Amino acid sequence: MANSERLRLNKNQHVVKNLLSKGDDKKVVEAMMHVIEYMNTRFPLKDMGYRLDYVDRITLRELIDIISSYETRFEFSALTKEGSFIKPDGGILILKKEDDPSFQRIVLAVEMKRQGTNDQRALEGKGKQSQGNAIERLGKNLIGFRSALQYERITPFVCFGWGIDFAPGSSILDRVITMNEFYPLNRIFVFKREDYAPVSMFFRSNEWDTAELYATMMEIAETSVRYYIF
Template sequence: MRKQDDPLYKKILLITEAKRQGTNDLRKKEGKNKQATGNAIERLGKNLTGIKAMLNHEKITPFVCFGWGCDFASNEKTVLAKLNVNEFYYLNKTYIFKTDGNSDHNYFSPVSMYFREEKWEVDEMYAIMKEIAETSLRYYIF
């Protein structure tokens, strides 16, 4: 582990991921059968395990995932049920700081996960990512 005065000592301000979940809307138009749902979400869960382990020593988890696709339609309960990877915290809300703990190392680490059917626009994602990065920077400075 590097010392804080080491010029190569670095902190993470933001980790992002964008995932498209579902192609059954396109498959239906092509006359094809439905396929299984939830593969992108399952990979997200695996990625989060590593991210949370990497940031275990910090009191922040500056991660955000933007997901879109037909599998996030309000009538698609199967994919939404797989989203317990956020420790049962609300979706479509920004979380940066670990919360609900009672010691220095016993915290939940909710992350920011924004999901909807429509594709995300760059300016929408930018605003959320900027908020997370700026909050993370303030955490490390102050």
């Protein structure tokens, strides 16, 4: 039995979803590494006093510090746990200044969500399972990044979703559209529009490959760096 089949038949559905996502995580992180290589070739960041840091998570305290650095908002809730963090599947690319430790700007945040196994179950003659909550889990991270970027003209956040739950006609896609403030899916959005902050939401039933991920991520990252520096 193939590993993917063995995982799918595992009774612990949460473990199944986590293990199945590891292949996606590997691809999206590989794409991120190519983005970093391209950005350091495209721009003389070091000579300009900047650097790009790649992190797999960012704490809520760091997000609050980013918001505070604009010296516009001064009221924040006390955190229940100082170590609480956001960990998007593809990680975060942050632009920093060598001579200013307080300067950190989000260049790219990447999520990857797989949802839906009913196509495989149908092949086995099994009934449908209820649709999962990967999209609901996405919402928390999106709120955090939108908050940290509220004083910028850009929101460089992208989510790639795939699986049968994202096939045309699925009601799950309406949840994604709502989360994206009713802006179209499968389009790159970096700059804010009409006082809204749409983000890049790419969803389909077929799996994404690394080259596709890289092309979209690279465009968003380059737009962000140009915005911050130039």
